[in-house]
Amino acid sequence: MHNIMTEWATIESRPDNPDRAFIHELLEAQARDVSLDMNPALTSLRAKLLAGNAGALSIGFTAPEYAIQGNGVVSGGTLASMLDLSMALTLLSKLGHGRTCATISLTVNMIEPGHIGGFIADARVKRLGGRVAFLEADLRDAMGSRCVASATASFAIFDVRA
Template identity: 35%
Template structure:
């Protein structure tokens, strides 16, 4: 039986990969029927580039994670979702020490490819970056082991 959105949210925030710790990730809400997630990130001072902004690669990682989680929750089962292509547009700089928010949606989840989008905003609601991506959904057995922290 599939998990409820509340169960998914609790599990995904309890079992996180090391990258989620690095990015200061928190999943705030999931809507599995719509394939949508809202997440927050806490970029650290170690992510700052010479201009004093969060380096763009970290922002891409945040958006990529949000998009992948949107596809995972839409699937209703355990899947891996390795990225095969992505494009990110940057609109404004992100500052370390400020909470960032990502809203992501899985636009289409097919058997061979999934299509997702994600937007990243700061605390004031300013659009910082937008990602469009595709990935390969790979079914996993229920007992599949991931690298997770406890």
């Protein structure tokens, strides 16, 4: 028993990804409709945890005015960012203390034009390995009726560096 307690204390003393810790706290509290303003990218897209559990999250986003292209639709890069961020947060929801991730590859398929306003990303962990994870996500309009884009991605998993 002493070895298990010593090992746990060692794990807890390692540096952690604060975004990972925050997502875990929200899920443990079964929080909903919580702003995710942990970094400038999430803040600029007004990201909000809508629902979910470890490995599957729904995250709301609002496309900012500056993301509109000349043809009146939200830029593909902004939609791709929403998908990438939602998958990264979903992966963090499955990782343990002291672990973090980074996108290795991202494939986005634009299906319908995205118009200014709200979006909902539903992201899922498809496979979680020791060093690499595979995820997928769908991005719908705020009403949930139109799938605007979908994505798959692979992420590297590694220890947080001090």
